[in-house]
Amino acid sequence: MILTARTTRGREKTAIEEMRSKIKSKNLDINAVFHPEDLKGYIFIEGSKQEIQDLASELRHLRGVIEEEVEVDEIEKYLSEEEEEIKLEVGDKVEVVGGPFKGEDAKINRIDDTNREVTIELLDAAVPIPTTVDVDTVRRKANQD
Numbered sequence: 001m002i003l004t005a006r007t008t009r010g011r012e013k014t015a016i017e018e019m020r021s022k023i024k025s026k027n028l029d030i031n032a033v034f035h036p037e038d039l040k041g042y043i044f045i046e047g048s049k050q051e052i053q054d055l056a057s058e059l060r061h062l063r064g065v066i067e068e069e070v071e072v073d074e075i076e077k078y079l080s081e082e083e084e085e086i087k088l089e090v091g092d093k094v095e096v097v098g099g100p101f102k103g104e105d106a107k108i109n110r111i112d113d114t115n116r117e118v119t120i121e122l123l124d125a126a127v128p129i130p131t132t133v134d135v136d137t138v139r140r141k142a143n144q145d
Helices: 012-026 049-058 070-079
Strands: 002-007 031-034 043-049 062-066 094-098 104-113 117-122 131-134 138-140
Touching: 002 012, 012 031, 012 043, 012 049, 012 138, 031 049, 043 049, 062 117, 094 117
Parallel strands: none
Antiparallel strands: 002 043, 002 062, 031 043, 094 104, 094 138, 104 117, 117 131
16 A cells, blocks of 8 residues: 655655654564655655554654555656666765755765665764764765765
8 A cells, every 4th residue: 555645845855764764663564665856745655554654643754644545557657667776885975965964074984785874974073983874864975085
């Protein structure tokens, strides 16, 4: 079952990050979560209706679930068959694009492909402290030194 959830406009990716964390920690029956870039304020969630509703009630940036089920052919235009995978490597310089360190530059110290996490070290920090973040919250910088 695919349902649509309303989010705080501009916070779709933050809502998805929060969802992924809850889904992992609670082992919920939710298969996929996605946000089409050109559809502001909404995300699509595939999974058990009850678990989607329970999850939505726990998250700060979700404003509710629309009860009507969405068919795949209705959202097919937002899905692309090829996923652009940019391979991150230890030592890469990245920009943090989500979470509390958004806008900061960092260097990758470790990559955990299983959990889709990277351990980064903020470049402008007075004291370098390794921090683990979701791989989707960092973007490889175009010009690697």
